[in-house]
Amino acid sequence: MKFFCYHPINEFEPFFESMGLTGSELDSILPRDLLCLKDDGLLLENYHALCNYGVSRGMIGKIYREAKEVFSYDYGVLRSTLYSYKDMGLSQTSVIKVVVSSPSLLIGGVNGDFRKVLDMFRSLEIDFEWIEECLSDNDTYDWSQVLGFLNFICRLDYSKEELRALVKTHPGLLLEGSGRNAFHLVKILLKLGSTGQEVASLLLRLPQIQVGTFVKNLVRCLIFLMRIEMDSEDIARIVRAHTVMLGTLYLKKANTVQTELSIGSKRLRKIIKGDPYRLKNWALGMKLEPLRNSGENQGTRLQKKEFLLNLGFIENSDGLEKALKVIRGKGGELQGRFDCLLKAGLDSKDVIEIVKRAPEILNQTTDVLEQKIDFLVNGLRYPASYLVEFPKYLSYTIERVELRFSMYSWLRDQGVKSPQLSLHTYITYTDEMFIRRLVNHHPRGPEVWENMKSKHCL
Structure with a gap:
């Protein structure tokens, strides 16, 4: 007892933990000048208001965290707000589900945007209890964003029956990312020249797949087509005609397909334009066999071999065979790309070493190589000679490098105590490793990361 007289227990710590808040969060929320719960009457009053209404103790922590x-609130205010939502026609279980998944609804009285969404559901004869089943306690919803997308689809050429069917069949359009994922999909389609009628038709035909996954697959296919330098008009035509297929297809990367098929961009473009459904054969996990070489390709191979032998590759060596498999282009094209590296100020011996270590970098056009080197030197402030140490820098897109560099710099500016990493290290991390080892080391890291990613989206 004497020990506790001099070291009293802070009652707020086990109280917050019982609400579902974690130990890492407690340091920033524990009151500095209070030890006993009874000294914060409003905290207890509002906690009891939620408990008495039926909110489970483990879920109150999320409400505390986000609102x-x-x-x-003064005595009785929170209880009044909860019953105001019930007076809108919601059942008690619906109110609990809504406020746990969207704690901000409890701030400032009844939320006007949520009321409008509820009114629109009623006009479509959709029972909110059905929507309630689609809400997740682990997500947070922005009802102004949901209302925005709901208003958008109401302006499309749908009948009331079609609109109701759309919402009930694909609630993820409204709820995934609070409609942001669906807006991203629509934005892509409109950029590619789709009409409002075509967008409306596509939304009705969406397969049973998460909207976010559908969008990521579609973007991956767009990047594939851009990597093989397909004309923008052909890209738009293919994507608009085969959106559903592309959105359900997790396509391999372009350089992987070209390497496994042992063909160049020109022939790959011709295959896709002739039969876009061939793309389905190149999904991740599908085994590909090299296509038979035409006479023209045999000639190209001889040009590539001569070019590589002139750089110092040894006849019949494993290094030469590996380079022949991954390098695409004719002798003159390869020489132009090699010269592009020389113009960056690199010594010819260094450029040869770079090519031997990462021959695939010569698959890019001189314009792309110049842009990447310019970004390395003027954007990242690295000397061109850094390519000797990290030749695979040229294999990554500028968008990826800029995104990773910006996030790493932000974390350093925020004082995050992470290891001093080189560009080479954190650029080559997988997305999962980058998030786990760096992004998650700051409380706002995931939010900042997603915001930065959105700025680099199509």
Whole structure:
């Protein structure tokens, strides 16, 4: 007892932990000048208001985390807000589900955007309890964003029955990312020249797949087509005609397909334009066999071999065979790309070493190589000689490098104590490793990362 007299227990710590808040969060929320719960009457009043209404203790922590000001409301205010939502025609279980998944609804009285969404559901004869089943306690919803997408699809050429069917068949259009994923899909389609009628038709035909996954697959296919330098008009035509197929297809990267098929961009473009459904054969996990070489390709191989032998590759060596498999282009094209590296100020011996270590970098046009080198030197402030140390830098897109560099710099500016990493290290991380080892080391890291990613999206 004497020990506790001099070291009293902070009652707020086990209280917050019982609400589902983690130990890492406690340091920033524990009151500095209070030890006993009874000294914060409003906190207890609002906690009891939620418990008495039926909100489970483990879920109250999420409300505290996202709408802390609710726990400072005067006596009776929070209880009144909860019953105001019930007076809108929601059942008690629906109110609980909504406020747990969207704690911000408890801030400032009844949320006007949520009321409008509810009214629109009623006009479509959609029971909100059905939508309630689609809500997740682990997600947070922005009802102004949901309302925005709901208003958008209401302006499309749908009958009331079609609109109701769309919402009930694909609730993810409204709820995944609070409609942001669906807006991203629409934005892509409109950029490619789709009409409002075509967008409306596509949304009705969406397969049973998460909207976010559909969008990521579609973007991956777009990047594939751009990597093989297909004309923008052909890209738009193919994507608009085969959107559903492309959105359900997790395509391999362009350089992987070209290497496995042992063909160049020109022949690959011709195959796709002739039969876009061939793309389905190049999904991740599909085994590909090299295509038979035409006479023209045999001639190209001889040109590539001569070019590589002139750089110092040894006849019949493993290095030469590997380079012949991954390098695409005619002798003159390869020489132009080699010269592009020389113009960056590199010594010819260094350029040869770069090509031997990463021959695939010569698959890019001189314009792309010049842009990447310019970004390395003027954007990242690295000397061109850094390519000798890290030749695979040229294999990554500028968007990836800029995104990773910006995030790493932000973390360093925020004082995150992470290892001093080289560009080479964090550029080559997989997305999962980058997030786990760097992004998650700051509380706002995931949010900042997603915002940065959105700026680099199509």
